Amino acid sequence: MGRIELRGINKFFGKNHVLRDLDLTIDDGEFMTLLGPSGCGKTTTLRVVAGLEKPQSGTIRVDGKEVVNAAEYYFAPPSKRNLNLVFQSYALWPHMTVFKNVAFGLTVKKLPSSEVKRRVAQALERMQIASFSERYPSELSGGQQQRVAIARAIVSEPKLLLLDEPLSNLDAKLRIDMRSELKRLHQELGTTVIYVTHDQVEALTMSTKIAIFFDGRLAQVAPPMEVYNNPADLRVADFIGNPRINLIPGRAKRDGDTVRVRSDLGALTFQVKNFIDMNWTDEEFDCTLGIRPEQIAIAQTEPSAYLTAGKVYSSMPAGSETLIQIQAGTSNLLAKEIGISPYETEQTIYLNIDPRKINLFDTVSKKLIKKSVNK
Ligand SMILES: Nc1ncnc2c1ncn2[C@@H]1O[C@H](COP(=O)(O)OP(=O)(O)OP(=O)(O)O)[C@@H](O)[C@H]1O
Numbered sequence: 001m002g003r004i005e006l007r008g009i010n011k012f013f014g015k016n017h018v019l020r021d022l023d024l025t026i027d028d029g030e031f032m033t034l035l036g037p038s039g040c041g042k043t044t045t046l047r048v049v050a051g052l053e054k055p056q057s058g059t060i061r062v063d064g065k066e067v068v069n070a071a072e073y074y075f076a077p078p079s080k081r082n083l084n085l086v087f088q089s090y091a092l093w094p095h096m097t098v099f100k101n102v103a104f105g106l107t108v109k110k111l112p113s114s115e116v117k118r119r120v121a122q123a124l125e126r127m128q129i130a131s132f133s134e135r136y137p138s139e140l141s142g143g144q145q146q147r148v149a150i151a152r153a154i155v156s157e158p159k160l161l162l163l164d165e166p167l168s169n170l171d172a173k174l175r176i177d178m179r180s181e182l183k184r185l186h187q188e189l190g191t192t193v194i195y196v197t198h199d200q201v202e203a204l205t206m207s208t209k210i211a212i213f214f215d216g217r218l219a220q221v222a223p224p225m226e227v228y229n230n231p232a233d234l235r236v237a238d239f240i241g242n243p244r245i246n247l248i249p250g251r252a253k254r255d256g257d258t259v260r261v262r263s264d265l266g267a268l269t270f271q272v273k274n275f276i277d278m279n280w281t282d283e284e285f286d287c288t289l290g291i292r293p294e295q296i297a298i299a300q301t302e303p304s305a306y307l308t309a310g311k312v313y314s315s316m317p318a319g320s321e322t323l324i325q326i327q328a329g330t331s332n333l334l335a336k337e338i339g340i341s342p343y344e345t346e347q348t349i350y351l352n353i354d355p356r357k358i359n360l361f362d363t364v365s366k367k368l369i370k371k372s373v374n375k
């Protein structure tokens with residue numbers, strides 16, 4: 001078991017309201033990533049769950065058992081919450097070798113020494129630090145220390161693992177290796193993980209669900225591909241995806257079963273049934289089209305049908321993919337193609353975009369009003 005429920009959590013530091021009406025359920029076996037820009041409240045949320053901070057209001061349950069009830073001023077101590085924690089800054093014991101640091105928890109549990117050795121060796125192997133086993137933390141780089149801290153947390157195969165930016169000190173290649181190790185580990189052990197990061201790629205690749213924060217408030221909680229394909233508002237759309245989503249201003253008007261949208265991309269037609277939470281009127285209104293760079297199809301010769309013509313502003317090949325900056329009307333668009341594309345600067349090109357893949361946002365409320373659909 002490993003289910004965590006936060007209800008109505010509010011946290012203030014002095015007058016600074018850092019967590020606002022937080023409702024979040026992390027199901028048993030979930031890999032939940034808390035994602036958002038610096039200072040949005042991710043670490044604070046983790047510390048509140050772990051019992052290192054007391055919220056001013058709200059309740060928290062772990063496996064149905066109340067561990068926080070702010071109204072009754074009840075806060076179970078961290079040791080009574082059955083959680084394992086790795087922090088942004090990792091506190092290793094300086095007087096113990098890597099092996100002893102990692103083995104400590106198991107030794108305390110009085111496991112036979114052969115079992116301790118086997119488990120520690122496996123955890124060090126996973127984190128690619130087996131050769132440092134006899135070194136002291138002061139003899140390791142930041143990234144190596146960070147991996148020791150992760151090994152220490154996973155060695156006891158905990159039911160609940162809280163990780164705060166555990167890969168922040170690693171170089172790009174090692175970070176990808178460690179992501180895949182953590183993902184495997186999660187799948188093999190069925191551990192519930194709460195993982196904090198401000199790296200959206202990390203969130204998309206590892207999580208079963210992402211909770212996106214802005215200014216202490218949750219903007220969306222959903223599986224990674226749902227967050228990517230249907231961001232709940234313009235802030236989420238802009239935050240998720242690299243390269244960034246294209247956001248183009250448009251004017252929308254309903255006409256029977258369809259909605260017509262005019263923009264620098266020409267005239268597009270959408271099905272009314274794909275819109276959500278709308279109070280339709282006859283008025284035209286401001287909308288924002290959200291288009292992922294990989295959804296833009298480029299033709300070099302004039303096809304029989306296309307949405308709009310544009311000009312190549314610059315073409316940026318990067319080996320496995322090419323990014324193409326395009327000018328269409330007064331809008332700049334970024335398109336992405338797999339492989340090396342042969343475009344010339346100022347070349348005229350023809351753009352097509354499947355309207356089903358386009359997101360529409362209400363420009364005033366910033367909310368998603370039309371999801372992308374596959375059929
Ligand atoms: N102990 C504290 N005392 C006062 N203010 C704090 C304290 N801890 C955090 N804060 C404030 O609370 C807000 C949220 O901080 P938090 O550490 O949760 O952000 P974060 O999302 O983890 O950011 P980062 O990505 O930079 O780690 C920030 O404005 C921060 O300055």
Ligand SMILES: [Mg+2]
Nearest residue numbers: 042043044088
């Ligand atoms: Mg933090």
